[in-house]
Amino acid sequence: MKNHRLANIPGSTRIGYWAVLGLATLVLIARLVQLQVMHRTDYRLQSDQNRIREVTLKPLRGLIYDRNGNLLVNNHPAFSLYAVPYELRRNPDLYQRIAENVDRTPTVLKTIVQQNMRGYFQPIRLMRQVDMAVVTDIEEMRTDFPGVGFWIEPIRSFPSSARASHVLGYLGEVTTEELEENTDVDYEPGDVIGKKGIEKIYERLLRGESGLEYVEVDAFGREVRTLKSPPKKEIKPGLNLHLTLDSELQHVSEELMKDLRGSIVMMDLQDGGLLSLVSKPDFDPAELSGVISTEVWDRMQYDPDHPLYDRSVQSVYPPGSTFKLVLAMAAIANDVVKPSWSINCFGSYRLGRRVFKCWRPKGHGRIDLYQAIEQSCNVYFYQLGLKVGLEEWAKFSRYFLLGRKTGIDIPLESAGIVPDKKFMDERYGEGEWTRGMMLNLSVGQGDLLVTTLQMVQFAGLLAKKGVYYTPHLLQSIYDPISDRTESHEADSLRIESISERAYDIVREGMRLVVNGENGTAKLARVTGVEVAGKTGTAQNPHGEDHAWFIGFGPFENPKVAIVVLVENGGGGGAKAAPKAGELLKLYFDINPDQSGDTLPEK
Amino acid sequence: MLSEKLRRNFGILDLGIILTMLSLVAIGLISIYSATGGHDSNFVSNNFQRQIYWFGIGMVLFLLTVSLNPKLYQALAYVIYGIIIIALLAVLVKGSSVGGAARWLSIGGLRFQPSEWAKIATIFALARFLTDNHDKLDDKRRLLMLAGLGLLPMLLIFKQPDLGTALVFLVIVPSMMHWAGVSPLILFLTFMPALTMIASFNLWTFVGVMGVLLSVLFIVKKTVLFSFAHIVLNVLVGVATPFLWTSLEAYQQKRVLSFLGLVSDPKGISYQVIQSKVAIGSGGITGKGFMAGTQTQLRFLPEQHTDFIFSVIGEEFGILGCVIVIFLFVLLLSRGIQLASNLKNRFISLVTIGVTTMFLYHYSVNLGMVMGIMPVTGLPLPFISYGGSFLVTCMIAIGIFVNFSINRHEY
Incomplete structure (x- = not known):
């Protein structure tokens, strides 16, 4: 270091600091004496009167x-019991008196007070949902219960x-x-x-x-009167x-899924509003409103069927054959094949050394695209999948908004998975995955995962030929103060870049699924209304197949789309399609004006 | 090695100052606990827990500060200063705000208030500059650089806006210059423009300040050119201020005005001061007892756990509690002045007096404000007010005292 020795600091400089410190301290102490000794009674009086509480x-x-x-x-009105700690401290037997009236021991009450203590004058909630009898008893003996009172805290019903x-x-x-x-x-x-x-x-x-x-x-923190000034802020x-739910459709959907696991979603195609959104098993919301007992919570948490898990927007499933429609759209729109292109199905397809089976062991014989959709022939779609290729298939899946969240107004929505080349490279290593995997994806198996909500949106997209609305549940908001209703208008959106011809061809296939002689979803038929759809029977590692049906109606002027998924239910045609038929029938019974066209004469 | 030096040089005064610091922090924690336990507290005891958490961090940094070689502070002074300036700029660009003023930076979940850390950093930088240039302190250019060094963080903090903290710099800078031997006249003339700026909000105060300037110039009998230059400079500042003023946002203007006492807001600052006085006065001699102050518990005081924490002490512990706090501060400040006077090394003596000045300013202005004899400038009470960054800054400052005291024979 250079010469950093300090030249002696002049005495005046030091004295300056001592003087400032001394003077400041003197003034502060003088002020303290003035406030706390000389005027203490005035200020004490002011603070005693200063008992205006917010x-x-x-x-x-x-x-x-x-x-x-x-x-x-x-x-639903409910009362909560509160007590003011100041009074509890002044009247030691108050705990005992409260405990005699409610189902709590004095020790428990004491613990609650200790844990929630936020100042002597801040009332503490001792119990929610107190019986009306307790309220009247304590109110009658007001004077025995200083500082004890009730808040009205409604619960949901x-x-x-x-x-x-x-x-x-x-x-x-x-x-x-x-x-x-x-x-x-x-x-x-x-x-x-x-x-x-x-x-x-x-x-x-x-x-x-x-x-x-x-x-x-x-002086005890008890409310004496409400002041006019300062003015109160209104609640x-x-x-x-x-x-957008229709409680009748919702109720019937829930009944149809009784004792089953799975989901039903119905969507109004005119605005994307959901008419029913069911996930089963579910829970009794009343049990979870207000005080939740640990017994109830444990029962729901540890139920092997996971009733708290939302199977409509949160769970993801392999879509099975319902996803063949994506492949069909891609093939036609890209002119990979003409709908008349046909193959001969012998019940299985050999790729390299592996054999991929059709669901029908004896095969479908020679069939074209319409028949392949109608009868859900796997062999046809294996070959179509190889022609279309993974990238185009993935691209069309994304066109149809699969593999991403729909944006519904419910938390915890899942995006699902649509594998593409990048995904497969990351998952299996570049060049490590086989063409056989494409065969699985062609029939909606493999790494592909969707939510039922995505599938109802997909059905709607086919129904309306690319026109859609973001699925939603909020229809309108009513403000009771201004007496005004604000409608929630969903924007009409459209998928460009897919030809109308492709829609027409695939939709015709879907019409045959329900109405054709060999259709897999004949049980979804509705008298008087032409319904179209597609079944799916998705294999999964957790036991029996998942039964799927997606569909819409009326065919010519679609108003409603539906998806039914029964976890481990078995065949889509047998287990999912009839439920869809029943709900569509109910929908058109409720909304006769929506049935539009009538079934053509046979 | 360190422990040996510690044993040799760690004296009763060092133990005393550490105990003083710990007592003040303990009083602070007790008061915060009482002040934030109220009914509309979203934090409940969160503030209390956080303050304890910050105290832990503060102890670690305190021990670190004590154990480092004083030469290191001198070597790193400008680096630390640079980092803090960058942090202050970052606050202006993307700081998170509370009540309209952006003061915080979040790093990994911790929220820092760089303006508090800037006090120590600036003290280091000023001490370094004053040491390096100790024989050239009458040079105009160096004086300007020096003022710039102190005013840059001040302006950045002013812009946040945090006037209370910004003003601390306006006291620290001239005080350290004075300690380094800069003459009072030069100090006066250097900081005159800042005073002019504040005065120019009102024509008459402006005229008054100009009068003071003229008389000083007349008394010291400088050359006509010298006097003329300073008058022109100050008039220009006065004229330019309205233009600077209009470049501020409306809420910033409001803050400045209410700080200068130019707007009346009965429910705002004066309400706060009245309630604070009632709280302290009603505490009387022995106080109303812990958690039993009606003013505190019924929340008549906004900000009672931060800047107005002393009123909680006054109400719940009476004049006895207040005098203990004042006594502890006097101990601390006396040790600071004494240490700064006895240290032989220029750099560490300057740092010590800078830190002491900071504490002295906070102590007198905060207590004065809470008792209604100083304007309300939004200034926390060291060690006691809620706020992590300031607590840690203060503990580091005491760490510096102890460090310099232990090393006093070698430097």
């Missing part, structure tokens, strides 16, 4: 209706016969993480928040806005939501 008023959560105005989710538990979701107490994520909204510990489904995704609409009022409290109740 009280948050909780808004009522919005209700949820179906498309016809049937109530799906309602609010479900008046409809349609459960729609995965759609509607449920509420739960807000967690610390949720508090931190939502700092722009005034959540408080103990508030409820949507945890799943519509309750979660439209939380902000349903919740409403808390109000504030200023309450004068006495804004939550908005009511009208869903």
Whole structure:
């Protein structure tokens, strides 16, 4: 170091610092004496009178209706018991007196208070959903229960016969993480928040806005009166939501899937609204609203059938033969073959040393594209798959919005998987995967995975020849304050770059699936309405095949698309198609004006 | 080696200052616990836990600061300064904001407030510059560079906007220059334009300040040209200020105005001060007891766990608690002044006086503001107010004291 020795700091400089420190300290202490000694009684009086407390008023959560105005989710009044810690401390036997009235021991109550203590004057919730009898008993003996009272905290109830538990979701107490994520909204510990489904995704609409009022409290923190000034901030109740669901279709769909595992989705092709969205097994939403007992929660968590798992948007499945339609579209649109191109099916196809079977051991004989769709011939599609190739097949799969999320307004949607060359290279190594894998993909097996929601959207795309709307559940929002309804209009979208001719040919094949002599889905027929579709019987590593059906109707002017999936149900034609037929019939019974064209005379 | 040196040089005064620091932090934690346990707290005891967490980080950095060689601080002074300037720029570009002002940077889940760290970094850089150029301090160019070194972080912090912290620099820079031997007159003339800028919000204060400038120039009897140049400079600053002003966003303007006391907001700052005074005054001699202050527990005070934390102490622990806090600060500051006076090495003496000045400013302005005798400038109380970056900065500062004290014989 250079000469960094400090020339002696002049005494005046040092004294300056001592003087500033001394003077500042003197002034501060003088001020303290002035405030805390000389004027302490004045200030004590002011602080005693300064007992204006801000009280948050909780808004009522919005209700949820179906498309016809049937109530799906309602609010049910419930009382929560609270106590003020200050009073509990002053009256040690208060715990005992409360415990005598409710189903809790004094020790439990004490623990609750210790865990939730946020200041002596902040009331603590001791119990939710207290019996009405307890409320009246304690209210009658008010004077014995200083600082004890009730808050009205409604819980959800479900008046409809349609459960729609995965759609509607449920509420739960807000967690610390949720508090931190939502700092722009005034959540408080103990508030409820949507945890799943519509309750979660439209939380902000349903919740409403808390109000504030200023309450004068006495020396014990008890509310004396509500002040007019400062003016209170009015509560804004939550908005009511009208869903696209039809509670009757939803209910019948649920009944059809009773005791089964799987999913049914029906979509209104005029706006993409979902008429029913079923995942089975489901749960009783009432059991999950309000206080959830550990017994109920454990039962749902550890049920081997996973009732909390949403099989309509979250689970992914191999689509089986329903996916042959993608390959057919690609083949025609790319002019790989003409629909009249035919092969001879002997019940199996040999590629190299491997033999790939058709589902019909004795074979389909000589068939063209229409018949191959109608009868779901594997051998035909094996050969078509080799002609079209993986990249084109994957490209068309993506055209039909498969392998990505549909954007439905429900949380936790899965994207599924559509393998392409890049995917296969990454999964199996470059050049390590075989043409045999393409054969599997051609019939909807292999690494391909879809959700049922994606498949109903796909059926709709074929029905409307490329025109579609984003699938959704919200139809309109009603604001009870302004008495105004705001409709949720979905934008009409369109897939370009696929010729109408390709649609016409594939749709004709689908018409034959239901209406042809050898069709695999004859059980999906509906009297008076021409329905088209495709069955699927998907092999899977977890036992029996999954039964699939996708379809739409009426054929000429489609109004509704449907998908039925029965996990491990067996054949699509036998297990899935009849359920679809029954629901389509119900739909056209409910909406006779939508049946459009009549079945051509035979 | 270090332990040997520690045993030899670690004295009673060093133990004392560490205990003082720990006592202040403990008082802070108790007050934060009481202040944030209220009904509308989304954090519940989160703030308390976070502060403990930051205290842990602070202890690690404190020990690190104590154990490093003082020469290293001198060598790295400009590097640290550069990093902090980049961080301050990053805050302006992509900082996360609370209440309209962007002050935080998030790195791996931790939120930093670079403006707090900038205080120490700037003190290092200034001390280094004053040491390297100690024989050329009457050179105009060097004085300007020096002022620039101090004003650059200040302006970046001002722009956030965080006026309370920005003003700390306006005190630290001249104080360190003065300690290094720059004459009061030169200091006055160097920092006059900043004063002019603040004064020019009102015609009469502007005229008044110009009057002061003229009289000083007259008394010291400098040349006509010299005097004229300074008057022109200050008038230009005064005239340019309105143009700079219009380039600020409306909310920034509002903050500046309310800071200068030029807008009346009964529910805002003055409400805060009144409630703070009521809280302290009603505490009386012994206080209302831990967690039993009605002002605190019924949340009459906004920001009571940050800048206004002293009012919680005043209400719940009375004048006894307050005097203990003041006593602890006086201990700390006395040690700082004494150490800075006794250290022989220029660099470490300057750093010590810079840090002491920072504490002195925070101590007197924060307490003055909470008791209603100073304007409200948004300034935390060291060791006690909630806020991780500032707590860690303060603990590092004490680490520097202890380090220099241990090494005092060698440098």
